[in-house]
Amino acid sequence: MSTAKVDRRVAHSHHFDSMEQEHESGKQGVWLFMATEIMMFGGLFVGYFIYRMKYPEAWVEGGSLLSWKLGALNTLVLLFSSFTMAQAVTETMKGENKKALNLVMITTLCAFAFMVVKYFEYSGKIHHGLFPGLDIWDPSAVQNEGTRLFLLFYFLMTGLHGFHILVGVGLMFWLMKRLKNDEFSPKYYTAVEGVGLYWHIVDIIWIYLFPLMYLI
Amino acid sequence: MADTTVVDNHSSHSSGKDYLNESSGIWSWLTTIDHKRISVMYIYSIIGFFLIGGLFAILMRLExxxxxPLFMDGDTYNKAMTFHGSIMVFMVVVPGIPALLGNFLLPIMIGxxxxxxxxxxLLSWYCLIFGAAVAILSLFFGGVDTGWTFYTPYSAKSAGAVSMVVLGAFIMGFSSILTGLNFIVTIHKLRAKGMTMMRLPLFVWSLYATAIIQVIATPVLGITLLLLTAERVFGVGIFDPNLGGDPVLFQHFFWFYSxxxxxxxxxxxxxxxxxxxxxxxxxxxxxYKAIAFSSLGISAISFLVWGHHMFVSGQSPVAATVFSVLTMLVGVPTAIKLFNWTATMYKGRVSFATPMLYALSFLSLFTIGGLTGLFLAAYAVDVHLHDTYFVVAHFHYxxxxxxxxxxxxxxxxxxxKITGKMYDEVLGRISALLVFVGFNVTFxxxxxxxxxxxxxxYHTYDGIYSAYHMTSTIGSWILTLGIFIAFYALYKAAKSGEKAPMNPWNGTTxxxxxxxxxxHENFDTVPTVTGRPYEYR
Incomplete structure (x- = not known):
């Protein structure tokens, strides 16, 4: 575009009529995108439940292979990160970009902590031949044949979730750069709010994954 | 006219600048974020895909x-069939109208x-092109012979480049999702002053109903294709019954989107x-309201009928009966539309320009397609007709x-409106006639x-069908000729057509x-809308 870059803190983009209209549009776009995320993970949850009904013993065995302590730790980490993210949005709305920057930084550290725990969980599984493919799979490591399917769903669902965490980290760095440059104002904070929404959805998906995989 | 306060009909011609000549060079197109230019890029690319997909169709009909066997062996035929289906579905008809006409018209129509x-x-255009490139390039990596539905367990084992086509479809899915998301927000938030929902042109209503499906259904296709790829890569039986999976689950997932x-x-x-x-x-x-809401009705029912693709898959008879009844319900909003269109023409001043000829073709062809859809929705009848040319004819109609x-x-x-040039009416009408005749002779x-x-x-068949196949093949040539004349008429218009007036058809939107x-930005003065569209008399 040839149009000069607008200062989003005080002005709206060329094709909108007002800053409020632009903010509302952005927010609705993020919500719709969240709907697609839920439909996508929804497919995996449906698959999980269907095979859970088909292979109940395998699902019990699969759950017992996972460490509920590590899962619980990660749940706490994510819940805390959702809190700091929500606070970051509030601070940006008040115009406190510096405070928001610190809060986003804490959120990012939580995301890293989550991935470190996940790394130890994954590598433990791979070490014990419990990754269900790529010549790593060791059939003698489990009693039920269906457990391999459980582990596939475990790796696919937590893997896709982990991918979303990593995307979230990327978004956090983008936010930190913009917060550092003081690009937001009480009238313009769409990006922070949008990433916040995204982060909460990623968190909520984990809230469902944790009991389904580790506890029941 | 949709009574608007647009003051001067000729004001913006004074500058001599429009969206086409406002800047130039290939780069100004590839990086454009003007919805009209993106629409033009979609027009060129989708017509390109259509020609590739059509080439496979012509070759199949010839075979x-x-x-x-004439010149293809079974394997080649299966690949041609798969590419025809995948290209036409994922690259032409799904992105088709929302992307190439909706992009251009939606913002202008709502002011x-x-x-x-x-x-x-712009990103959604690149998703389409990139995904399409990955899918088409799979031709050079062994091709794919599963059919566009990628049914398991065959697709989990087939030697071809299934993963590539699946990845292509996955990427193109994002194009569809992003377009739908964009359109919903645009319709909700960007309407001009006075443009209430009940004053939206009906094309916008149809895009809105479509966008809802694009946003909600497409992610399920994404996850299905991801599971299929996981099965191929890791060799775990998600859908392969030999390894403990359930092939019918794939069909449920697949048709929940498809x-x-x-x-x-x-x-x-x-x-x-x-x-x-x-x-x-x-x-x-x-x-007006009946047509608008029947679009929403169709998109609501659309999520509840997928099981009619699976009447012979071993799903429970109870489920099949329910799906059968729900499927027939689609006929209701569809018929509402058809009756309203017919009633619109009643005692109107009907003129048979090319667009109207195509619209009338649509009415008759779509009615045949829709009614035969009811045959197929009937559980018992479908058991007989499943996987026959009756289904092929139905969905082509x-x-x-x-x-x-x-x-x-x-x-x-x-x-x-798009090119600023008038097309040749004679060529247009000939093309409409040839397409209509050729289509019916083919199908x-x-x-x-x-x-x-x-x-x-099947690429070979029993001799008793040869007269039908011969007729069908001859029809495909007439149809091809008609479509080429249509594209030629459009090309000729864009190249050297007469200058088009602002409102050649006396339209009201x-x-x-x-x-x-x-x-460039559509309106010199942003309009204020004070009435409904289509206020002729």
Whole structure:
């Protein structure tokens, strides 16, 4: 575009009529995108439940292979990160970009902590031949044949979730750069709010994954 | 006219700048975020894909001219069939009308300067092109012979480049999701002053109903293809019964997207038809609200009917019966539309310009396609007709006779607006006639041979079907000729057509109140809308 870059803190983009209209549009776009995320993970949850009904013993065995302590730790980490993210949005709305920057930084550290725990969980599984493919799979490591399917769903669902965490980290760095440059104002904070929404959805998906995989 | 306060009909011609010549060079196109330019890029790319997909169709029809193999072996035929299906579905008809006409018209029709997220709009074009490139390049890595539905367990084991095509479809899915998301927000948030929901042109309503399906259904296709890829890469039996998986689950997942997807394909042309019929009858559309809400009705029901693809898959008879009844319900909102279109023409001043001829083709072809859909929705009848040429004929009547004919009609209707040039009316009418005749010669015999038992997806067949196949092949040549004449007429118009006036058809929607072609930001003065569209008399 040839149009000069607008200062989003005080002005709206060329094709909108007002800053409020632009903010509302952005927010609705993020919500719709969240709907697609839920439909996508929804497919995996449906698959999980269907095979859970088909292979109940395998699902019990699969759950017992996972460490509920590590899962619980990660749940706490994510819940805390959702809190700091929500606070970051509030601070940006008040115009406190510096405070928001610190809060986003804490959120990012939580995301890293989550991935470190996940790394130890994954590598433990791979070490014990419990990754269900790529010549790593060791059939003698489990009693039920269906457990391999459980582990596939475990790796696919937590893997896709982990991918979303990593995307979230990327978004956090983008936010930190913009917060550092003081690009937001009480009238313009769409990006922070949008990433916040995204982060909460990623968190909520984990809230469902944790009991389904580790506890029941 | 949609009574608007646009003051001067000629004001913006004073600058001599429009969206086409506002900047130049290939780079100004590839990085454009103007919805009109993106739409033009979609027009070129989708017509390109259509020609590739059509080439495979012509080759298949040629092969089927005789009962014995003519020039293809079974393997080659299966690949041609798969590419024809995948290209036409994922690259032509699904992105088709929303991307190539919706992009251009939606913002103008609601009085906006652009879609809500112009950069995401450009991104969705790149998703389509990139995904399509990955899928088409798989031709050089062994091709794919699974059919466009990628049914398991065969697709989990087939030696071809299934993963590549699946990845391509996955990427193209993002194009569809992003377009849908963009359109919903645009319709909700960017309407001009006075443009209430009940004043939206019906094409916009159809795009809205479509966008809902695009956003909700497409992610399920994404996850299905991801699971299929996981099965291929890791060798775990998600869908392979030998390894403990459930192949019918794949069909459930696949059709949960792919049935709503056929309404992604057919609702937008219905919107085009509403516009064309009202304009060329010079009469207020009959039953505006009924047409608008029936679009939403179709998209709601679309999510509840996927099981009718699986009547012979071993799903429970109870489920099949429920799906059968729900499927027939689709006929209700669809028939509401057809009756309203007919009633619009009644006592109107009907003129038979090219877009109207295509619209009338649509009415008759789509009615045949829709009614034969009811045959297939009937559980007991479908057990006999499943996987025969009856099904092939049915969905071609809807997808080609409905969606593509509607799209070509729409292209003719809005071509003066898009290019600023008038097309040759004689060429246009000849093309409409040839497409209509060629289409029926190609696909009517397929209903007959299908009900006699000719199975689909075979490259050889019993001699008793040869007369039908021969007729069908000859019809495909007439159809091809018609489509080429149509594209030639459009090309010739863009190249050297006469200058188009602002409102050549005496249309009433907002796009006819801006110059042809429109200026960069659509309106010199943002309009205020004070009445409903189609207020002829």
């Amino acid at each position: 089927l001219m005789t009962p014995e 906006a300067k652009d879609v809500a997220f112009p950069k995401i709009n 049935h709503p997807a056929v309404y992604i394909m057919i609702i937008p042309p219905m919107g085009i038809i509403s516009e064309i019929i009202s304009t060329f009858s010079q009469k207020t559309i009959f039953g 809807v997808m080609l006779g409905g969606a593509i004919v509607g799209m070509i009609g729409g292209l003719f209707y809005w071509w003066p 009517l015999p397929q209903f007959v041979m299908g009900s006699l038992g000719m199975p689909r997806r 907002l796009e006819w109140t801006v110059p042809s072609p429109p200026p």
